[in-house]
Structure formats: structure tokens, C-alpha cells
Amino acid sequence: MLRTNLLAAGIAAALGTAVLLAGQAPPASQQPQEPRPTQEIALTITGEPGTLPRYAVPDFIAASPDAETLEAARVIGQVLWDDLAFEREFDLIPRDTYQSIPAARSLTDVPFDLWRELGADGLVIGSVRRVGKDFRVEVRLLQVST
Numbered sequence: 001m002l003r004t005n006l007l008a009a010g011i012a013a014a015l016g017t018a019v020l021l022a023g024q025a026p027p028a029s030q031q032p033q034e035p036r037p038t039q040e041i042a043l044t045i046t047g048e049p050g051t052l053p054r055y056a057v058p059d060f061i062a063a064s065p066d067a068e069t070l071e072a073a074r075v076i077g078q079v080l081w082d083d084l085a086f087e088r089e090f091d092l093i094p095r096d097t098y099q100s101i102p103a104a105r106s107l108t109d110v111p112f113d114l115w116r117e118l119g120a121d122g123l124v125i126g127s128v129r130r131v132g133k134d135f136r137v138e139v140r141l142l143q144v145s146t
Helices: 002-022 067-087 095-100 112-117
Strands: 054-056 122-131 134-143
Touching (some): 067 122, 067 134
Parallel strands (some): 054 122
Antiparallel strands (some): 122 134
16 A cells, blocks of 8 residues: 555656646636545555566656657656655666667557566556646556556
């Protein structure tokens, strides 16, 4: 459960970065007036006993071609990798070893065979899209073996 919470916290931190990169807070009319109910994310991570799950976190996919979206996609992937590495709950594959794997062009176009060759159990992948002045970020945790 600790790993699940840390992964969710890391994703939340990366999404917080996306909001900061947008450079603007939502207008007062869109800010919640009452506290929202807490939403819980449940995720079960299984693997060999005594070993840490081995994950890769490449740069996110920039679904919009502008420079700010490209930078947001790069920064979110790096921040998420850094946050998860800091917690030491996962065996994160060093990002410099991803050079041999072509970047995915969409969340459904993932070269799983190459990630398996690199030894990844899971892949945290996401996309960043410009929506007006804001960003829309979608994140997925994919099991590489299946």
C-alpha cells in the first residue's frame, strides 16, 4: 500500500508541476467554493517477494506541438522520475538508458518488447495537451509484461 500511495503522490506532484507550468491559476469563478470530498486511488502492485518493481518513466508525450507543451512534457516526466527515485520504493531504470527506445507517439503506441528487453516491469507514461491557456495531462501505469 505504501508503494501505491507513493506512486499516486508522485503522479500528483507531476500534475501539480503541469499546473504551475500553465502559469495561471483558474479564474475565481472556477475555483471550488467548498472543500471537495477526498478521492482515493487504489492500485495493486505485485511482483517477486523481496524485490522492488522496476519502472521506467520516460518524458511524457507532447500532444500539442508548441514549445511550452514540449517543455511541460519533458519536465513532468523528469519530476515524476525524481520524486519516485527519492522515495526508494521502486527500482527506477536510469533515464539515459532510454535512448535506444523510440519515443511513443501516443499512449497506445508503446514498444513493449523494447521496454521488456530493458528489464522494465512497468512503464509510467503520460501525455500533455494544450487546452487554451492550460494543460491537460493524462498518466498511465502500464504493466510491460502483458
